[in-house]
Amino acid sequence: MPVKEVNGVNIDGLMQTVGAVKANPTIAKFRFQLKNQWIDGAHNRSTINQFHGAMQDFDRAQPFTLDADEAPILLGHDQGPNAGEYLLSALAACVTGTLVYHAAARGIEIEEIESTVAGDIDLRGFLGTDPSVRNGFQNIRMNFKIRAEVSDEQFEELAKLGTTFSPVLDSLTKGVQVTVQTQRMGAERVSSAA
C-alpha cells in the first residue's frame, strides 16, 4: 500500500503519532541537544546528532555541523551565519514546518511557501555602552507568501496554523528559562548563572 502523503507529510504516520501521544503522553517528551566548540574569535561550531524522544534515544542519519561567525564589520571572517541569523532561521524553519504539518493533518494541500524574516537589534546592548538598551532583538518581522488552491476562508485558517502551533515562535515570544553552568576545563568547580 503506498504511503499517503499530503504536503510531503506521511498522514497515516502523523495520525498514528497523535493517537500514540493521546494514549501515552510520555511519548511526546523530546530532548534536543548539541555540542559546541569554539574555534577562534567569533567562529564556533555546533555538532548535532543525538536526540531523545518517544522514550528512545536516536541518532540523526548523519551528524550535522553548523559553523557560526560574524562578518568583517563585526570583526569576524564570514565562516558562517551569525547567532542572530541562526535564531531567525530557527523561526523561519519552525513556522513553515508547523504550517505544513498542520495543513497536512487537515488535508489542506499547499503548493508553495516563501518567507522573509528580519530582526532589528541595537548593538549598544551587546557592547554594554548603554544599559537602557536591551541585548536582544528589539523586534522580528516575518512575511509569508503561500500558494494553495483554497477558499479565502480556508486561507485565513491556513495562515494561522504556523503561528498557533510553532514551538520556536512560542519559545521566542513567551521566553524560556535557560540555566547556564560554567566550569574550568578538567576541574570540578562550577559557576552558575541563570
Next chain:
Amino acid sequence: MPVKEVNGVNIDGLMQTVGAVKANPTIAKFRFQLKNQWIDGAHNRSTINQFHGAMQDFDRAQPFTLDADEAPILLGHDQGPNAGEYLLSALAACVTGTLVYHAAARGIEIEEIESTVAGDIDLRGFLGTDPSVRNGFQNIRMNFKIRAEVSDEQFEELAKLGTTFSPVLDSLTKGVQVTVQTQRMGAERVSSAA
C-alpha cells in the same frame, strides 16, 4: 603594524567600534534577515546573505544556506537539523562568541571553550492534543567548560560575560515581539497574526 588580536578578535577594531558607537549610536543599529523556501514536508531552506548595520548594507562573503528537516520519528527525512536544534545552535554560538569578545576587550586570553546545550520540549503543545502544554521549550540547559590561565576570581568574572551580554540569550529568556504577515502568493490580500 600587525593586527593586535586577543582570542582571535581584533582588539583595535573592537575598541574603535565601541568608540564609534558612543559617538554615534545609529552605528549600532543592525538588521539581520533571511529568505526561506519550503521544499517538502519538514524540509525547508533558509538563505542568508544581506544585512544592514553601521548605516550601510552588506553582503556576506558568500550566501549561506541552512536546510532544516526532521528525523524519521518526526516524519522527516533527516536533510538537516530541525528548528529546535537551530534555536539551540543560535544560543550556543551567541553565548560563546559574546564571552570571547568581552574577554578579549578585557585582555583575558581563553585557550578553549566547549559547551553542551539541551532543551526539553513536550510535543503535545505542537500537536495541539493538550492545551495546557506550551508549544515551546520547557527549559534549556547550557554547560560550559573553559580553559584559561586566570585566577579563580577572574574565572568567575569570565564565566558571567557570555550570559551578561548575549543577544540571543536575552532574546530567548526575556522574549521578543514577533509580527507575522501572510498573503497569497501573487495576491495583495494580507492576514496578520502576532
